[in-house]
Amino acid sequence: MRKLSLGSRLALLFAACTAVVSLFAGLLFSHASEAHFVELDQQLLDGKLIGLRRALHDLQSSESEVRLADELSRQADLSLRITGSDGQRWYDSSIRLPDQLPQTPGLSTVSEAGTDYRVLNAPLFPEKPGSPQLTLLLDITHHQHFLQRMQRLIWLTVGLSALVTALLGAWAAGSGLRPLRRMGAVASGVSAQSLNARLPEANMPPELAEMAHHFNAMLERLDDSFQRLSAFSADIAHELRTPLSNLLTHTQVTLTRPRPIEDYREALHSNLEELQWMAQLVNDMLYLAKADHGLLAPKRELLDLAEEVDVLMEFFAPLAEDARVTLSRDGSAQLLGDRNMLRRALSNLLDNALRFTPENGEVRVRIIDRSTGLCLIIENTGKVISAELLPRLFDRFYRADPARQEGSSEHAGLGLAITQSIVRAHGGQIRCESDRGWTRFVIDLPKGD
Template sequence: MRRRYSLTTRLTVLFSLSSAVVLLGLAGLILSAMDSHFADEDYALLRDNLRVIEKSLAAGASPQALHAGHAGDPYAHHAGVLIHLREPDGRTRYATPDFDFTAALAARPVHEEGEDRLAWQQAGKRYRGLRAAVPAGDAAQPIGVILAMDTDIHEHFLRAFRRSLVLYVALAVLASGLFGWWAARRGLSPLRAMASRAKAVTGDKLDQRMPVEAVPVEMAALAADLNAMLARLQDDFRRLSEFSSDLAHELRTPLTNLMTQTQVALSQPRDAARYRDVLASNVEELQRLSRMVSDMLYLAKMEHGLDLPHKESISIGTEVLALFEFYEALAEDKGIALRLVGDARIDGDRLMLRRALSNLLSNALRYTPERGSVTVTVTRQAGEVEVAVENDGPGIAPDLLPSLFDRFFRGDKSRARPESETVGLGLSITRAIVAAHGGSISVRSAPGTTRFAMQFPPPAREPAAS
C-alpha cells in the first residue's frame, strides 16, 4: 500500500528541495565566476610576461647565452612562469629547466580574445598557457613562444572554498527545511482548527461552524462552503426529525383507531351487521394509510431526482380544462366559477403535471368560499412558462408561508384530523414534481386572495403550426 504523507511533510520536502536547487545553482555560479576570474588573472600575467619576452628577443639575446645559463639570462626572473622558445626550424631555443613541454606542444590552442590559449593537465596538475609567434632580432622568421603556469594555488583555494560551500549549502538546506516545516505547520494551523471542529460535528451537534474570519484568504472560501454545507445538513436533519415526528403522529391516529375498533368489536359477541360496520370503518382507515404510504413513496422518488418517465410536449390549457371537468360537480355545489386564461406548452410528464395541477386546484376549491372563483392563468414570459392558480378566500398567514411546502404541514397546530382526510403531502408532492421538471413554485397570499405560481422552462422545440 502506498504510504501517504502529510501536507506539512510534503511542503517541507518541497521547500527544502527548492532551497537546495537554488543554493546549488548559486554555488555553481560562484565557483564558475571564481574560476573565470582566476583564468583572467592568469592570462593577464602571461600576457605581461609575453611582452617582456618580446622585448628581450627584440634586443637580440643569443641562444648561446641562454643555453650557457649566464647570470644575465633575461628569462630567469619570471618565477612561476614556464617558458618555451622554439626556432623556426623546430629546434628548442629555450625551455624552463626540469619541465616536460611535450603535453604543452601537443595541446590544441583555443583562439579567444585575439590570442591562442592553452589548457592541459599534466602530472595531476592543471596548466594554462599562451602560444604566440614573436619576431626576433637575429632570426628572419618569428620565434614560437609558449608561456604557461600551473594553477595549483588557485585549485587549492577552489577546493577549500568548494568544501566550505558544500558545508554551507547543506546547513542552509537543513535550516530551510526546519523553517519550511515551521512555516507549513503555522500556515496549516487553520486547517487543523477546521478539522478539530469537523470532528465535533455529530447528528446531535450540527451547530459547529468553521472560523471564516480566522483563516487565510485562500481557505476562507473553503470554510464558507463547509459552513454552508453544515447549515444545509442542520436544516435537513431538522426537517428529518420533524418528518419522523410528523410521520409517527400521522400513522398513530389511524393505527389507534384500527386497534380500538377491532378490540371493541372482539370484546364481546356481535351480530354480522356490526362486524361489517367495523370492517368498513377499518377499510377507510387502511385506505388512508395506503394513500399516505403511496404519497410518501411518490415524494421520495421525486426528491431523488429521477428522470421523467414519459417526457412529451404538453398543452397546459388542455390539461387544466380536463381537470375542470373532473372538479365541475364540486365547483357547482359551492357555486365556484372556474376560469382559464391563456395557454402554453412545456416538455414533461403528462400524469405528473396533471397531479401537480390537481393538488393546487383541490386546495383552491377547498378553501374558496361559496360564490367565489378559481382562476388558472398560463403566460409565456421571457425564458419561462408560468402557471398560476389563484382563488378567493381568507388568505394564509404570512408566518405560515415559509412552511407551506413542508411534509405533513397544516396550519392547524392542534393537528386535528381534517374532514378531507388529507395528510399534508399534496404541496410537497407538487413542489417535487415542479422541481423534477426543472422549474420552481412560489406562493403569495393576502386577505381575499391566494396565488400559487409554477415556473417551467420553455419547450426545447416549438410545435409546428398546423
C-alpha cells in the same frame, strides 16, 4: 508504505527549492570566479609576452639571455619554452616543464604531476613567417585550490541551507496548517447530536476562510436536513397514530361481544376506509422518496396545457358549485411533459385553492406563454398567508390551517410537497405569493425541445 504528511511534503519542497537555488547560485558564482581568473591570467600572460618579445628581439645579442632571465625572475610562477619553427626545443626556463604542451595558438590549461598551468602559445615575431614559438606557462595551482575549496563550500552551504530550510519549513508548515487541524477537530466532533458546531471564519487565513465558509454551510445543510428528517419521522408517527388507534379501538369494541353480521360488515367498511387512507399515505411517501433520489422520470409528450386545465376544472366544477366558488382559466400554451404527473400536481393545487377559498370567492388559472418558457399561475381569494409561513408550505405534513384535524384521513399535508417534486422533475420551479386578499402558486416550466 506510509504516505508523507502535508507538513512533511511542504518542508521537503522548501528544502529542495532552497537547495536548487543555492546550488544554481553557487555554480554561477564558481563559473564567474573561474572566468575572472582566466581573464586575469590572460592579461598577465599578454603583458609578459610583450616584455619577452622585447627581451628576445635579437637572439644573437649577448644581453638577450640576461634580459630574459631578468624578465622571468619578476614572476616566480612563470615559465618559458622556446621552440623553433621545426618543433625543436630551444629553451626551457625550468626543468620541471611538461614534455607535451598544446601547440595551438592562444590560451589553454594543462595539468601535469599535480600542477596546473595556464599555457599561452604565440610566435616570437608575429610579422615573420617561420618564426620561433614562445610558450608561456603560468602555475595556477593556487587558483585551482581556491576554486576547489569554494566548490566544497558551495556543497556544504547547499546541504546546510537545505537542512535549515527543511526544519524551518516544517515549523512554518505546522504553524500554517494549524487551522486545518482545528477544522479536523471540529469535523471529528460532528455527530447527529452536535451538528451545531461551526468553524471560526474570522480568524482563518484568506486561503482557508472560503473552505471554512463552505464547511460551515455544509454543516448548516446537514443540520437542517437532519432536523427535517427528525421532524419527518415524528410526523409519520403522528399521522399514523390516529388511524391505527382508530382501527384498534374499533376492532376491539366490535369483538367485545357477538354482533349481527351487518355490524361486522359495517366495522370492516369503516376499517377499510382507514386502511385505504394509510395505503395512500404510504404511496405518497414512496413517491416523495423516489423524487428525493431522482427516480422520477417524466414522459415527454406534447401537451396542450389549456386543455389539461379545462379537464381538471370540469372535474372540480361540482365541488366549486357547492362551495359557491367561481372557476376560470385564461391563456394557453403547449409543453413537453408527463400528462399524469402534471394532472396530479394541478389537481393538488386546485383542490388546495378550493378548500381555502371562502364562499363567493374566485379561483383563477392563468397560463402565460413566454419565449423563455411558460408560467402557470393558480390563484384564489381568501385569507392572506403570513410571509414567515410561505417557505414552509412545501414541507411534508405541514398544514397552514391551525384548525386542522390531527391524523385527518382527508388531507395529510403531502399534496404541495408532491406538487413541488413533480414540478422539479420537469425542470421547473414553484413558489407561493400571498398579498392583497389573493394567494397564488406560480409555476415556471421550460417548454422543452
